[in-house]
Amino acid sequence: MEKRDIIQSFKDSLFTGLIALALFGPIVGLRTVSKGEGLFITPQWGVVFLLVGLCILGRFLINLNSARKTEITFFSKFTSKFSAITEDKAKHFAITGILFAVVFPFLPFTDRYFMDVAIMILTYIMLGWGLNIVVGLAGLLDLGYVAFYAVGAYSYALIATTFGWSFWICLPLAGIFAAFFGILLGFPVLRLRGDYLAIVTLGFGEIIRIILINWYEVTNGPDGITGIPRPSFFGLPFKRSPDEGETSFHLFFNFEYSTMHRIIFLYYLILVLALITNYFTLKIRKLPVGRAWEALREDEIACKSLGVNPTNTKLTAFAIGAMFGGFAGSFFATRQAFISPESFTFIESAIIVAIVVLGGMGSQTGVVLASIFLIGITEMFRDLEQFRMIAFGGAMVLIMVFKPKGILANRKPTILMHGDKK
Amino acid sequence: MEYFIQQLVNGITLGSIYGLIAIGYTMVYGIIGMINFAHGDIFMIGAFVALISFIIFGLTGVALPIILLLVLLIAMLFTACYGWTVEKLAYKPLRGSFRLAPLISALGMSIVLQNYVQVSQGARVKPMQPLFSGGLEFFKNSEFIVTVSYLQIFIVVLTIILMGIFTYLITKTDLGRAQRACEQDRTMTALLGINVDRTISITFIIGSSLASVAGMMFVLYYGVIDFYIGFLAGIKAFTAAVLGGIGSLPGAMLGGLLIGLIETFWAGYVSLEYKDVAAFSVLIVVLIFFPTGFLGKPDIEKV
Numbered sequence: 039m040e041k042r043d044i045i046q047s048f049k050d051s052l053f054t055g056l057i058a059l060a061l062f063g064p065i066v067g068l069r070t071v072s073k074g075e076g077l078f079i080t081p082q083w084g085v086v087f088l089l090v091g092l093c094i095l096g097r098f099l100i101n102l103n104s105a106r107k108t109e110i111t112f113f114s115k116f117t118s119k120f121s122a123i124t125e126d127k128a129k130h131f132a133i134t135g136i137l138f139a140v141v142f143p144f145l146p147f148t149d150r151y152f153m154d155v156a157i158m159i160l161t162y163i164m165l166g167w168g169l170n171i172v173v174g175l176a177g178l179l180d181l182g183y184v185a186f187y188a189v190g191a192y193s194y195a196l197i198a199t200t201f202g203w204s205f206w207i208c209l210p211l212a213g214i215f216a217a218f219f220g221i222l223l224g225f226p227v228l229r230l231r232g233d234y235l236a237i238v239t240l241g242f243g244e245i246i247r248i249i250l251i252n253w254y255e256v257t258n259g260p261d262g263i264t265g266i267p268r269p270s271f272f273g274l275p276f277k278r279s280p281d282e283g284e285t286s287f288h289l290f291f292n293f294e295y296s297t298m299h300r301i302i303f304l305y306y307l308i309l310v311l312a313l314i315t316n317y318f319t320l321k322i323r324k325l326p327v328g329r330a331w332e333a334l335r336e337d338e339i340a341c342k343s344l345g346v347n348p349t350n351t352k353l354t355a356f357a358i359g360a361m362f363g364g365f366a367g368s369f370f371a372t373r374q375a376f377i378s379p380e381s382f383t384f385i386e387s388a389i390i391v392a393i394v395v396l397g398g399m400g401s402q403t404g405v406v407l408a409s410i411f412l413i414g415i416t417e418m419f420r421d422l423e424q425f426r427m428i429a430f431g432g433a434m435v436l437i438m439v440f441k442p443k444g445i446l447a448n449r450k451p452t453i454l455m456h457g458d459k460k
Numbered sequence: 461m462e463y464f465i466q467q468l469v470n471g472i473t474l475g476s477i478y479g480l481i482a483i484g485y486t487m488v489y490g491i492i493g494m495i496n497f498a499h500g501d502i503f504m505i506g507a508f509v510a511l512i513s514f515i516i517f518g519l520t521g522v523a524l525p526i527i528l529l530l531v532l533l534i535a536m537l538f539t540a541c542y543g544w545t546v547e548k549l550a551y552k553p554l555r556g557s558f559r560l561a562p563l564i565s566a567l568g569m570s571i572v573l574q575n576y577v578q579v580s581q582g583a584r585v586k587p588m589q590p591l592f593s594g595g596l597e598f599f600k601n602s603e604f605i606v607t608v609s610y611l612q613i614f615i616v617v618l619t620i621i622l623m624g625i626f627t628y629l630i631t632k633t634d635l636g637r638a639q640r641a642c643e644q645d646r647t648m649t650a651l652l653g654i655n656v657d658r659t660i661s662i663t664f665i666i667g668s669s670l671a672s673v674a675g676m677m678f679v680l681y682y683g684v685i686d687f688y689i690g691f692l693a694g695i696k697a698f699t700a701a702v703l704g705g706i707g708s709l710p711g712a713m714l715g716g717l718l719i720g721l722i723e724t725f726w727a728g729y730v731s732l733e734y735k736d737v738a739a740f741s742v743l744i745v746v747l748i749f750f751p752t753g754f755l756g757k758p759d760i761e762k763v
Binding site for chain 1 (some may be wrong): 495505508509511512513515516537538541542544545549550553554557558560561562563564565567568569570571572574575576577578579580581582584586587588589691695698699702733734736737739740741743744747748751
C-alpha cells in the first residue's frame with residue numbers, strides 16, 4: 039500500500055468521525071432529563087467520544103482492508119456455499135431438522151428457558167410459513183400480517199371464554215375467522231400494485247389494533263382478555279389437582295406432576311401446527327392454484343392473458359395465509375392464557391416479514407434459519423434489554439446489505455417450461 | 461359553523477406538518493422507487509434535535525425569532541446528517557437489487573433509530589414549555605370563539621415559505637432538473653454526465669431537512685414528544701403521499717392537508733378514539749377509486 043493511500047484513508051476516516059460527531063453529538067451527548075417541572079440537559083460527552091473514536095477506527099480499518107476486499111468475498115462465499123449445501127441436501131436437512139425438533143425436549147441440556155425460546159421460535163416459523171404463502175409464493179407484500187394473528191388470537195380467546203369449547207373446536211373456528219378477515223380486506227385492495235398493497239395492509243393492521251384497544255365491550259380494551267383456557271391432552275387437563283370427576287394428565291399416565299408436561303405438550307402442538315403449514319404449502323405449490331400464484335408473482339400480465347383471474351387467485355393466497363396466521367394466533371392465546379393489543383403491534387408484522395425476506399422469499403428452509411437467527415440474536419442480547427432491538431434491526435440491515443436475496447435465495451419456480459436442467 | 465372553522469384551522473396546521481413529512485416519502489419514492497420506512501424516525505430525530513436546541517437556547521435568553529431561526533437551521537443540519545448516513549449505510553449498497561430488499565433494510569433501520577433514541581434519550585415522554593402564547597380571536601360575539609394561535613400562523617406561514625423555496629428548487633435549478641431526470645431514467649441521466657449517486661444523496665438530505673422542520677413544528681405544537689412519535693406520523697405521512705399520488709410533489713402537500721383535515725374533522729365530529737382509523741379507511745376507499753392517488757400519473761403496464 040502506498041503512502042498516499044494511507045493519507046487518503048486517514049482523511050476519509052476523519053470525515054467519518056466528523057459525521058459521527060454530528061450524529062451522536064446532540065442525540066447521545068445531550069441527554070434530556072425531566073427534573074421537577076422542566077427538562078434539563080445532562081451532557082454525556084464521554085460516550086460520544088468513545089462512539090466517534092470507534093467510528094474513525096472502524097472506517098480506517100475498513101479502508102486499509104478495502105484494498106484487499108477479503109472479508110466481503112469471504113462472507114458471500116461462505117453463505118453461497120452454505121446455500122448450495124442446503125440446496126443439494128434439502129431433504130436430508132429437513133429430516134434432520136425435524137428429528138432434532140422431535141427429540142429436543144428430551145435432550146439433557148433442555149430446560150424451561152430453552153423450551154420457551156423454542157416455542158417462540160416455532161411460533162415465528164409457523165407465522166413465517168403462513169406469510170410465505172402470501173409474500174413468497176404469490177408475491178404480495180403484506181405488512182399487516184399481525185392483524186390476522188390478532189384476529190385468530192382474539193376469536194379463540196372470545197369463543198373459548200364465552201362458550202367454554204375445547205381448543206380443538208376453537209382452533210379451526212379461529213382460522214376460519216382470520217381467513218374471513220383476509221377475504222374482507224383482500225377483496226377491495228388486491229387490485230392494487232405492490233407498494234400500495236403494502237401500505238394498505240399496514241393500515242389495516244393498525245385499524246385492527248386500534249379497534250382492539252377501543253372496543254371495550256368485546257375486547258376489554260387495553261386490559262386484554264385473561265383466563266383463556268389452557269389446552270388439554272385429548273381431554274386430560276394439565277393440572278396438579280383436577281376437578282371432581284376429571285382425570286388429569288399426570289394421574290392418567292401415572293407420572294410425577296410437573297409443569298414441564300404442559301410446556302412439552304405446547305411445544306409439540308406448535309411443532310405439529312407448523313409442520314402442517316409446511317406440508318400444506320409444499321403440496322399446494324404443485325396444485326393449479328399454487329402454480330397460478332407463482333406465475334402471478336413472476337408476471338401478472340402474462341397470467342391475465344392466459345385467463346388466470348388475478349384478483350381471485352391472490353384472494354385465495356391471502357385467505358389461506360390469513361388462516362394460518364389465525365391458527366398461530368389461537369396457539370399464542372392458549373399458550374399465554376392472556377392476550378392484549380400490546381402483543382399485536384406493527385413490530386410483530388415487521389419481524390414476520392423480515393423472517394420471510396431474510397430467509398429468501400419462497401424458501402421454506404430459509405424461514406426456519408431466519409427465525410432461529412433473528413430470535414436467537416434478540417435472545418442473546420436479552421441481558422442487555424435496551425440494546426436487543428438495536429441488534430435486531432442492525433441484523434436486518436446487515437443481512438440485506440450482504441445477502442439481498444436472503445440467506446437461502448430460492449426463487450426458482452416449482453416448474454419450468456422446458457423442464458429442470460438438472 | 462364557528463366550530464367548523466376552528467376545526468378547519470386546526471386541520472390545516474396538522475396537514476402542514478404531515479405534508480412536509482410526506483414530501484420526503486414522495487421524493488425518495490419518485491427517485492429510487494422505494495418506501496423509505498425510516499423517514500418517520502428521521503422526523504422523530506428532527507423533533508429531538510429541535511427540542512434539545514430549544515432547551516439550550518432557552519437558557520441564553522435570546523429573542524424568540526432568533527431562537528426559532530437558529531433551531532430551524534440546527535435541526536435541519538443535524539437531521540440531514542442522519543438522512544445522508546442512513547442512505548449511505550442501508551440503501552446505497554442495495555441499489556439495483558430486488559424490490560423488497562431496500563424495504564426490509566429500511567424497516568431494520570427504522571427499528572435501529574427508534575431504539576437508539578430510546579436508549580440515548582430515555583423512554584419517557586419529553587414535555588416542553590410552550591414558547592408561543594396568544595393568538596387571534598374571531599367571532600367574539602358568538603358562543604364559540606374561534607382562536608387562531610400565533611403558533612398555527614407560524615406553522616402555516618413557514619410551510620408556505622418552505623414549499624415556495626422547494627418548488628423553486630425542483631422546477632428552476634440544475635439540481636431540480638437533475639432530480640427529475642433521475643426519476644425518469646437513471647441510466648440515461650448517468651450517461652449524460654450527471655452524478656446520480658450525489659443527486660440521490662441530496663434528495664435524502666432535502667427530504668430529511670423538511671422532515672426535521674416538521675419535527676420542530678411538532679415539538680412546538682404538541683409540546684410533548686417521545687421516541688415513538690415517528691411511527692404513526694410516518695405512516696400517516698406516507699398515507700398522505702399515496703393519497704396525493706406518490707411521486708408527485710404537489711400531491712404530497714395536498715395529501716398531507718387532506719389527511720390533516722380528515723383526522724381533525726373525524727376527531728371533532730365523529731369519535732376521538734378512532735381518529736387514526738379514519739385516515740387509513742379513507743386511504744383504502746380512495747385507492748379503490750383512484751388507484752394512483754389524486755395527482756399521480758396513471759401507471760401504464762407494459763409487457
